[in-house]
Amino acid sequence: MVLGLVGNDIHVVANRVLEIGMAEHGFRPYNLGTNNTVDDFADAVLETGARAVLVASVNGEGQKSCAGFGARFAAAGLADVLRYVGGNLALGDRPAAEVTRLYTGFGFHRVFHRPASLHPVFEALRADLARSALEGIGPALVGRGGGGGAR
Amino acid sequence: MAAPGDHARVGDLAADRHRLIERYGAPDLTPSTAADHLAALPRARFASVAYRRPGPLVQPRGGFPSAAKQRALTLAFDAAGADFIPLTVDSHTRHNDHDTAARLLAASLAEGRDLLNGYPLVAHGVTTTRGLFEGIERPVSLRHGTPDARLLAELALASGITEIEGGGLSYSLPYSRAFPVERALVHWQYVDRLCAEVGPADAPVQRESFGPLTATLVPPVITVVVQLCELLLAAEQGVTAFTVSYGQTGSFEQDLAIATVLRAHAADLLARFGFAVDVRLAYHQWMGAFPAEPSLAWQLIAVSAAISGLVGADKVVVKTPDEAVGIPSIENNAASVRAVRYVLDMFPACRPLSNEVVECERDLLDREVTEVLTRILDHPAPSFLSAVHHAVLDGVIDVPFAPHEQNAAALIAVRGTGRRIRVLEPGSVPLSTESMRRERELRGPKSEDGPLWEGLLRDIRVLT
Numbered sequence: 174m175v176l177g178l179v180g181n182d183i184h185v186v187a188n189r190v191l192e193i194g195m196a197e198h199g200f201r202p203y204n205l206g207t208n209n210t211v212d213d214f215a216d217a218v219l220e221t222g223a224r225a226v227l228v229a230s231v232n233g234e235g236q237k238s239c240a241g242f243g244a245r246f247a248a249a250g251l252a253d254v255l256r257y258v259g260g261n262l263a264l265g266d267r268p269a270a271e272v273t274r275l276y277t278g279f280g281f282h283r284v285f286h287r288p289a290s291l292h293p294v295f296e297a298l299r300a301d302l303a304r305s306a307l308e309g310i311g312p313a314l315v316g317r318g319g320g321g322g323a324r
Numbered sequence: 325m326a327a328p329g330d331h332a333r334v335g336d337l338a339a340d341r342h343r344l345i346e347r348y349g350a351p352d353l354t355p356s357t358a359a360d361h362l363a364a365l366p367r368a369r370f371a372s373v374a375y376r377r378p379g380p381l382v383q384p385r386g387g388f389p390s391a392a393k394q395r396a397l398t399l400a401f402d403a404a405g406a407d408f409i410p411l412t413v414d415s416h417t418r419h420n421d422h423d424t425a426a427r428l429l430a431a432s433l434a435e436g437r438d439l440l441n442g443y444p445l446v447a448h449g450v451t452t453t454r455g456l457f458e459g460i461e462r463p464v465s466l467r468h469g470t471p472d473a474r475l476l477a478e479l480a481l482a483s484g485i486t487e488i489e490g491g492g493l494s495y496s497l498p499y500s501r502a503f504p505v506e507r508a509l510v511h512w513q514y515v516d517r518l519c520a521e522v523g524p525a526d527a528p529v530q531r532e533s534f535g536p537l538t539a540t541l542v543p544p545v546i547t548v549v550v551q552l553c554e555l556l557l558a559a560e561q562g563v564t565a566f567t568v569s570y571g572q573t574g575s576f577e578q579d580l581a582i583a584t585v586l587r588a589h590a591a592d593l594l595a596r597f598g599f600a601v602d603v604r605l606a607y608h609q610w611m612g613a614f615p616a617e618p619s620l621a622w623q624l625i626a627v628s629a630a631i632s633g634l635v636g637a638d639k640v641v642v643k644t645p646d647e648a649v650g651i652p653s654i655e656n657n658a659a660s661v662r663a664v665r666y667v668l669d670m671f672p673a674c675r676p677l678s679n680e681v682v683e684c685e686r687d688l689l690d691r692e693v694t695e696v697l698t699r700i701l702d703h704p705a706p707s708f709l710s711a712v713h714h715a716v717l718d719g720v721i722d723v724p725f726a727p728h729e730q731n732a733a734a735l736i737a738v739r740g741t742g743r744r745i746r747v748l749e750p751g752s753v754p755l756s757t758e759s760m761r762r763e764r765e766l767r768g769p770k771s772e773d774g775p776l777w778e779g780l781l782r783d784i785r786v787l788t
Contacts, residue, residue: 185727186540186784193736194777207501207727291777 174298175217176227177205178260180238184231187260191227191291198295211242215249224302225255227294228281233264236275243280255301259285259294326703326711328556328597334517341518344474352450358481358522361454362529371463371487371530372523372565374407375604378673379638382664383606385467386657387412387442389432391452394443397654398456404661408639409460411453411485413468413476414442418499420472422446441651442468445479453483463487465532471496471503472511474518481522487530487567488519491554493712494534497726505730506713512554513561513709520562528565531558532606536571539611540725540784541737543747544573544582544685545692545755549721552589552697553712559599560708567639569606572628574786575744579607580677581685583635589693607637609664613788614647621645622663624787629664633671640664648788685744688762692755696720699754719752738776739783740767748776 174195178188185207195202203221205213214226226246228239239258246254258281263272273284283297334340341355367373374381384406386397394411401409416425425444432439445453445466457464465487466480473495477488492509500508516531523529533554535547551568558566568590570582583605590603609628615621622645632640644652644660652660678686699720703711715721719732726733734751746767747753750760 186538186725189725189733190777190780190784193780194775197775197777206729291781 174200174225174227174255175203175205175214175221175223176229177209177214177217178207178229178231179209179211179214180230180232180234181208187231188229191229191294194291194295198299200295200298210238211245215246215251218246218251218254219249223254224305225257225298227298228256228258229260230258230262231260233261235260235262239276239279239281241279246280253305255298255305256281257283257285257294257298259288262286326701326705326708328560328599328708330560330562332560332707332709333562334513337514337517337521340474340514341478345478348446348475348478350449353479353482357450358478358518361482361484362486362522362527363524365484365486366461367527368461369457369463369484369486370523370527371408371465372528372602374463375530375565375602375638377407379636380607380632380640380668381407381638382661382668383408383410383465383639383641384644384657384661385410385412385641386652386654387414387467389414389429389438389440389442389444391448391456393438393654395456397657398460400654400658401661402460402462404658405665406661407462408487409457409462409464410467411445411456411464411480412442413466413470414440414444415469416440417442417444417446417476418468418470420470420475438651445476445483450479450482453479453485457484463530465489469495469499469534471500471508474511474514477515477518481518481529486523486527487532488515489532489534490515491533491550492557492709493550493554493716493721494537497716497723497728497731498534498538499727501727501729503728505716505728509557509709509713513557516558516561516563519558520564528563530565530567530604531563532567533569535569535606536608536611537723538725539571541739541745541780542571542724543735543737543745544570544578544585544689545696545747545753546721546723546735547571548582548586548589548689548693549696549700550723551586552593552693553700553715553721555590555601555603556593556597556599556708557712559594559597559601564600565602565604567604567606569608569641571608571611572631573745574610574612574739575742576631576634577679577681577685577742578689578744579631579635580682581689583607583637583676584686585689585693588690589697593697604638605636606639606641607632607635608641609643610787611643613785614643615788616648618645621647625660625663626667629667630671633668633674634677636674636676640668681742684766688759688766692759695754695756695759720754722751722753736776736780738767738779739786743786
């Protein structure tokens with residue numbers, strides 16, 4: 174899977190911990206690091222054949238970089254790739270449900286706004302990948318709302 | 325072998341300087357402005373002169389967009405008794421995006437709120453910046469994070485700033501994703517040579533490296549090696565006053581060991597390659613995640629001030645109780661300076677301490693530094709700069725949690741017994757089997773059976 178930070182964001186600490194954690198949990202992470210665009214993620218998925226992308230934004234400005242993420246992936250023929258987003262996804266004290274709705278609207282399957290732990294991310298990923306291996310994912314998952322990590 | 329030496333000194337700085345200054349195109353900056361201004365500047369304004377007093381000298385940080393607020397901060401620091409006055413530069417200027425910095429400065433002034441996280445030195449220019457320090461009898465230190473700081477350094481020196489922080493590694497790997505390390509190293513040769521050229525003979529311009537790097541589980545060996553590389557690169561360019569630095573590790577024993585090893589290796593290397601440099605040691609108060617509760621933050625600042633005295637630092641770079649929240653206010657900054665000064669006064673003329681744990685840390689670090697430096701110096705590169713560049717590309721220098729795409733990010737460090745930072749996976753950093761055996765031994769038994777990533781998060785937030 175492909176992970177990285179989107180937008181003009183250089184908060185690399187959690188990104189690196191996530192990469193280490195994913196490898197530890199048996200996933201094969203390909204880390205794009207900081208300051209990526211939607212196209213960088215799509216290109217990396219095409220190059221690596223990844224089944225999932227984990228997009229992170231920590232500086233609270235992720236909205237403008239993430240808008241239309243799902244549509245962009247669909248246009249690249251990547252509608253079936255699992256799309257997660259997490260981090261500090263909005264500035265101030267916006268309710269988690271509202272933030273989840275917003276990013277689900279951008280085409281993410283699961284949203285982890287200010288997660289207390291990374292455990293729910295790994296659990297959701299394992300479950301979603303197992304399910305997708307059986308029945309394929311994509312549009313069916315969109316609209317299910319937030320993942321377990323959203324507070 | 326890529327031995328550092330005078331032969332690496334850049335020869336054509338005059339032409340480069342002329343081009344750079346002409347392109348900037350301000351009437352108050354010519355190639356002779358800095359040297360003329362520094363020659364006439366009172367000697368109390370020179371960092372290299374201030375360092376003749378016993379330390380630790382107190383250095384706060386601080387930068388605001390408007391000159392008025394920066395002047396108010398400067399006066400507050402002066403009144404609080406700071407030994408060094410800072411000028412911290414905003415992040416747009418750090419990336420040489422001077423148009424954005426100028427636009428946000430104008431907007432800040434128009435809207436009456438700060439839209440920049442520091443002082444846009446290039447946008448303000450020489451005349452305004454000189455005015456900030458009128459009547460101040462203390463040296464001013466430039467704090468930034470700029471991979472290409474040529475223009476910034478020109479303006480700073482011409483403005484009477486006598487200490488320039490940074491370096492080709494310490495201001496690229498932790499601060500930039502894509503700025504090529506080799507270009508950063510070459511641009512810092514310019515800055516080093518410039519500092520060596522424009523300072524008066526009796527009061528050289530002080531160069532300072534930035535040891536904390538990412539301030540996130542950086543093992544002491546990486547800190548020390550980066551400091552020594554930047555010291556040697558500066559010495560090659562004729563710098564004679566240089567400060568090596570490091571950040572509080574979270575382990576008192578490792579803090580003591582680093583001070584000893586850094587000083588010893590610096591002296592050895594300078595003697596070995598025939599350089600005469602007055603080396604100083606700066607200690608950065610905890611640069612990692614700060615406690616949000618002000619009463620706890622104050623304890624951290626006080627303990628850290630005490631450690632700076634106990635390691636025999638020449639300078640302590642201070643933090644503020646607002647650290648976890650955002651950019652500190654003028655009042656908070658000044659209060660920190662007073663608090664640190666108060667603690668330091670409790671340890672007059674103290675001597676470095678030692679015990680068996682410190683000695684054990686010192687011996688291991690000394691061995692590790694020798695191993696990594698030997699690899700760098702043995703590289704069949706045409707120059708020391710090129711050997712340092714290759715060390716980054718090969719992962720011989722590997723800074724944990726650096727955002728830079730040329731950083732190997734294969735080294736993993738954790739906290740072991742006594743909260744000391746231990747190398748868990750060396751990646752391509754050439755630590756010997758014996759050193760890694762010692763690292764494992766000193767790490768001690770794993771406290772809990774949780775996954776590594778959970779332990780890392782715990783270790784990173786250790787003092788919050």
